[in-house]
Amino acid sequence: MNLKPIVTIVFMILFSLNNAYSQTSMPNINIKTLEGKTINSKTTYNKKGLTVYSFWATWCVPCINELDDIHNEIQKWDKANVKIIAISTDDSRTKRRIRPLVNGKKWDFKIFLDENQSLKRALNIDAIPHTIVTKGNKIIYRRIGYKPGEENYLYDFIINNSVAKN
Amino acid sequence: MNKKTILILFIFLYNTTSYSQLFKYTTASFNSFSAYYLDDSKTGDFNENNRFRSNNYLNIKSNIDKNWNLELQVESYAPNSLLNYSPNFKETNLSTFNIAYNKNNLNISIGNFYEQFGSGMTLRSWEDKNLGINNSIRGLNTKYRINDEFNITALIGQQKKGFKYSKGYILGFDSEFDFSKITNGSTLLLGLSYVGRNDQRTKSEFFPETTHMFSGRLDYSSNSFYSNIEIIDKSKNPITVFGSLSNTFIKKGSSLLFNSGYFNNGFGIDFTFRRLENMSLFSEREAYGNPYNESIINYLPALTKQHDYSLANLYVYSAQPNVSFQTNDLMKVGEIGMQIDLYYFLEKNTFLGGKYGTNISVNGAVWNNLDGNFDFNNQNYDTDLFGFGQKYFSELSLEIRKKWSSKFDNIFLFINQFYNSRFIEEKVGEVNSNVLVLENTYKINDKKSLRFELQHLSTKDDNKNWSAYAIEYNLNSAFSVYFSDLYNYQNPKQEKKIHYYNFGGSYSKGINRFTINYGRQRGGLVCTGGICRYVPESSGLSFSISSTLF
Numbered sequence: 216m217n218l219k220p221i222v223t224i225v226f227m228i229l230f231s232l233n234n235a236y237s238q239t240s241m242p243n244i245n246i247k248t249l250e251g252k253t254i255n256s257k258t259t260y261n262k263k264g265l266t267v268y269s270f271w272a273t274w275c276v277p278c279i280n281e282l283d284d285i286h287n288e289i290q291k292w293d294k295a296n297v298k299i300i301a302i303s304t305d306d307s308r309t310k311r312r313i314r315p316l317v318n319g320k321k322w323d324f325k326i327f328l329d330e331n332q333s334l335k336r337a338l339n340i341d342a343i344p345h346t347i348v349t350k351g352n353k354i355i356y357r358r359i360g361y362k363p364g365e366e367n368y369l370y371d372f373i374i375n376n377s378v379a380k381n
Numbered sequence: 382m383n384k385k386t387i388l389i390l391f392i393f394l395y396n397t398t399s400y401s402q403l404f405k406y407t408t409a410s411f412n413s414f415s416a417y418y419l420d421d422s423k424t425g426d427f428n429e430n431n432r433f434r435s436n437n438y439l440n441i442k443s444n445i446d447k448n449w450n451l452e453l454q455v456e457s458y459a460p461n462s463l464l465n466y467s468p469n470f471k472e473t474n475l476s477t478f479n480i481a482y483n484k485n486n487l488n489i490s491i492g493n494f495y496e497q498f499g500s501g502m503t504l505r506s507w508e509d510k511n512l513g514i515n516n517s518i519r520g521l522n523t524k525y526r527i528n529d530e531f532n533i534t535a536l537i538g539q540q541k542k543g544f545k546y547s548k549g550y551i552l553g554f555d556s557e558f559d560f561s562k563i564t565n566g567s568t569l570l571l572g573l574s575y576v577g578r579n580d581q582r583t584k585s586e587f588f589p590e591t592t593h594m595f596s597g598r599l600d601y602s603s604n605s606f607y608s609n610i611e612i613i614d615k616s617k618n619p620i621t622v623f624g625s626l627s628n629t630f631i632k633k634g635s636s637l638l639f640n641s642g643y644f645n646n647g648f649g650i651d652f653t654f655r656r657l658e659n660m661s662l663f664s665e666r667e668a669y670g671n672p673y674n675e676s677i678i679n680y681l682p683a684l685t686k687q688h689d690y691s692l693a694n695l696y697v698y699s700a701q702p703n704v705s706f707q708t709n710d711l712m713k714v715g716e717i718g719m720q721i722d723l724y725y726f727l728e729k730n731t732f733l734g735g736k737y738g739t740n741i742s743v744n745g746a747v748w749n750n751l752d753g754n755f756d757f758n759n760q761n762y763d764t765d766l767f768g769f770g771q772k773y774f775s776e777l778s779l780e781i782r783k784k785w786s787s788k789f790d791n792i793f794l795f796i797n798q799f800y801n802s803r804f805i806e807e808k809v810g811e812v813n814s815n816v817l818v819l820e821n822t823y824k825i826n827d828k829k830s831l832r833f834e835l836q837h838l839s840t841k842d843d844n845k846n847w848s849a850y851a852i853e854y855n856l857n858s859a860f861s862v863y864f865s866d867l868y869n870y871q872n873p874k875q876e877k878k879i880h881y882y883n884f885g886g887s888y889s890k891g892i893n894r895f896t897i898n899y900g901r902q903r904g905g906l907v908c909t910g911g912i913c914r915y916v917p918e919s920s921g922l923s924f925s926i927s928s929t930l931f
Contacts, residue, residue: 274686274687307501307682308683309687311653312722315651318645318648321646321726331507332508336508338929339408339409340929341927357892359894359927360889362858364828365858
C-alpha cells in the first residue's frame, strides 16, 4: 500500500493546525432573499446581539427536525435577543419547495438562499445540518450535525454569551 | 503539478499567514473518505486492485487583504479513489486554485471558479464530493454590479474533469435586471443569459464547432404569491448514436420551465411544469453519456421529491433531457411533466393538531417522454409542444410529522411510485411500488435520544418486496451509534435474498466529525440533488473524517 499521499496530507494538517486560530467572521458572499434579490451575507447579522445561522435544505430530515424543535419553543428563543437565520442550500431541484414549506410550517426565521453553495463553500461547510453562532459578525460557535436535544445546548450557549455581553 | 510544487505553495501560504499581518484570516477544511473492501460470500469477491481506497480533500481559503482572496484545494487518492469515481481522480495533486479580487461592485476571479446562471439550466459549475463531481471552470470570471437594479457576469474557461481539463471552451454571459422599484411592493426580476461551448476537436463539415444557448427568465414575487418562467433555445448539435457523433442526426434543443406558488400562514402550494428537448450539453461532445457526470455544463435535475430514506431511493427518477434512439419502440427525445407540492400545518391545541400541531405535506409528480413523430430508420423526429408521450415516472407521497409530547415525535411517509425501467435505464420492465416509512424519535433526556426507523417497499415487479429498519442511539452530544438493515426478502432468486446490514458510529465535536461503518452496500443508483451515478455492490469497513481546521 502506498502511504505517501496520506503522509503528505497528515503533514499538511499538522502544519495547518500549528497555524490555527479561530477568530473568523462571516465572509463577504452574495446570497439571495426568497424573492430572488441579491444580498451580502456580511450584512445579515443581528446588530444588537447574537445570530444563529442554520444551514439546511428541504430534503434534509435532521435539518428540519432542528428547525422544528427551535420553532416549537420559539417564544423562549425570542426572549433571548437572538436572530435566527435559516440558510437554505437547496439547489434548483428543490428550491421551489422552500417558500411553501416554510409557510406550511409557520416558521418565522429569516430565510436566505445559497443556491450554488457559495457561502457554504466559503465557510468550508461540507455537510448539513451545520450551525454557526456569531456575535456581531464574529463567529463564536460552530457545530456539524444535529441530534435531538442539541437545541437546548445551543439555547444555553446563547443565554450564557448574551449575558456576558451585557 | 507535482507534489513538491504543492508543498512549496503550502509552506508559502503557511509562512505568510503565520508571520505577517498580510492575511486577514485563513480557513481550512479537511475531508477524508476511506474504505477497506472485503470479499463477501453473498455479494462476491473484491476483484479490483488496492483494497484500501481513500479520497482526501484539503481546502484552504485566505483573505490576503481587504480585496484579495486566495483559495486552493489539494486532493489525494491513495493511490486509487473509492469505487466508481472517475479514473481521472488518481494520486495526489492540486485540484483547484483561485485568486479573486473584490472591490466595491466588481469581482474578478482567475483560476477555478464555481458559477451558476439562473436556475443552472444553461450553466452550473459546482462540487459534490459524494458524487465525485467537481466541474469548476478554470479561466476568468468577472461580475459587475452596475447599480442596485442591474448586474452582469461574463466568463470564459475550460472545465475540470478529475485532475485534467476539457479541451472544449465555455463562454458565458449573464445579466439580471431588478424592476422592483416600479412594481409597487412586489419583486420583478429579468435575467438574460448566453452560454457557448466551442469544441474544436470534433470539428466537422456537417455541424458547427460551437453550440449556443440563449436563455430568458422572469421572476415575480408578491407577499403570498410567486411565479417564474424560463425559456432556453439551444442551437444545432449532433446526436450521439451508439457512442459516436452522427453526421446526419443533428438537432436543436429547447427548454421551458414554469413555476408558480401561493402561501399563506400555515399553508403552501407550489406547482412546476418543465419541458426539456435535447438539452444536455457537455464541455466536450464526446463526454456525452459518461457514467461519472464529468464535463456537464448545464444542470438538469429530476424535479421530484428528494427522499432521505433508503427504500424510497430504490427506484429514483433521473431527468431525461437527451435524444436516445435505441430501437424502433424505444426512442426518447426529452421529457415533459410536472410536480405539485402542498404543505399544511394543523394548528396547535386543535382536535387534529394536538398540543404541538401537525405538519402534513403532499407531493405529486409525473414525467413523460415528449410526443411527436419519431422515425427510427431515418434518424429524425418532430415533437409536439405540449404532447405527453410514454410515461417515465410518477409518484404520489404523503408525509405527516407529529410531535406527541416533549419526548416523543414521529414521521409517517407513504409513497406510491411508477418507474419505467425500460425507458429510464434502457433496460427491461416497469415497477409499480408502495413504500411505507415510520420514523420515531424518543428523547430520553437532554443529551440521550433513540431513533427507530421502519420501512417497507411492496411491489409485484422487479425484485419484489423489501424491508428495512434502522436504530440509532445518541449517547450524548458527541457520540452516536447505529445499526441498519435492508433486506430484499421476496427476491425470486434465493441467493439474492441478501441482508444489506450496516453498523457503525460517529463522534462529532464542534466542527469535527468522525464516522466508522462496517457492512454491505447495495449496488445501484446513488443520487444527490437529482444527479445520479451507479455504484457496485461492496462490503467492507469505511471511515470518514470531516474537519474545519480553522
